Amino acid sequence: MQFIDLQAQRHQIAKEIDNAIANVFEHGHFINGPEVKDLGEKLAGHVDANHCIPCGNGTDALQIALMALNIGPGDLVFVPAFSFFATAEVVSLVGATVAFVDICDKTYNLCPIALESALLNHAKNPKGRPAAVIAVDLFGQSADYTAIKDICNRYDLKLIEDAAQSFGATFHGRACCNFGDIATTSFFPAKPLGCYGDGGAVFCNDAELASMVRSIANHGQGEHKYDNVRIGMNSRLDTVQAAILIEKLKLFPQEIANREMVAKTYTEALEGAYVTPFQAEHSRSVWAQYSLLPINHSREEIINKLKQAGIPTAIYYPRALPDLPAMSEEITYSAENARKLSQNIFSIPMHPWLNSDNQQRIIEELRNAVS
Ligand SMILES: *Cc1c(COP(=O)(O)O)cnc(C)c1O
16 A cells, blocks of 8 residues: 555556656757746646746745845745745845744644744844745645735735645635735646656746846746846746646646545544544645544554554655754744644545545554554
């Protein structure tokens, strides 16, 4: 059994993908080919954003977003204490300072109360200028953008949505990848919409910001390729990956429905035996991960029992971000929930093509492990 069965997914549309790749090989526009532009338009349409700029990966997307918003040395960027490393890493990469804020103990997303409290404390002890917030839609569920946007407006902060795990999710009927000043996603193979290599995208609604993003992703280009007007990056989505994503996007609505079914089955069978994922009201997760907390058992004991039964698990994430060695110089306002979570959480197989026999076996072993 696989944790995420990418081959099962590929077999659904293998011929279409093979043809799409063959097409690119034939026309030969490997960089910025027509599929890249086509995909950008399709992705923007999918989340109802005015602009989508595909790029090299989800980490670059975040860095490009920070650069386009002119975040740099002297700036403080508020980041949830529980996420993948890249969310914080990019802040350091652009020379700004990370300010960690705790997550909600239910949704595991940035806690608006903790954020406001950090901002209030900051006034007493200023280190850098509060400039931006990066909110993460962890495990596929949207952060609380009603509350977070309100805070960003009141404190004059830019808002970046790290939607690496939430392309396809919604919050109050509105699509993720379309909150804040700018949003980013990742097409890393294991993400809900993954390509067959690295890939990412930046989304925004402002035309000027979009052209800044385009420029930064292409060596700071101005009027043309050899008119470099600023320092940028070389971050482009390969045409081959764009062609693959165009095909995978067609299957995506079906995959979201399948993911929801898998999640529903897990929750109905495991509620009471484990702490199952909390679904906020008006929020539709895309289930990038299905994560559990043990109630009266140790995580290691459960994971070992599953392993003996041939069932893979994963730990996202084994350490809170402020506790990573690379983050030791940054500022932490609060991280209690993040630390507790990192010691207890684990994720079980979740993908759109998990068959019901396998899912029942996973459920049975999980229930046995705590009975
Ligand atoms: C995967 C991920 C990223 C980075 O995306 P890459 O495409 O791997 O660079 C950033 N933030 C979060 C929350 C992620 O899960």
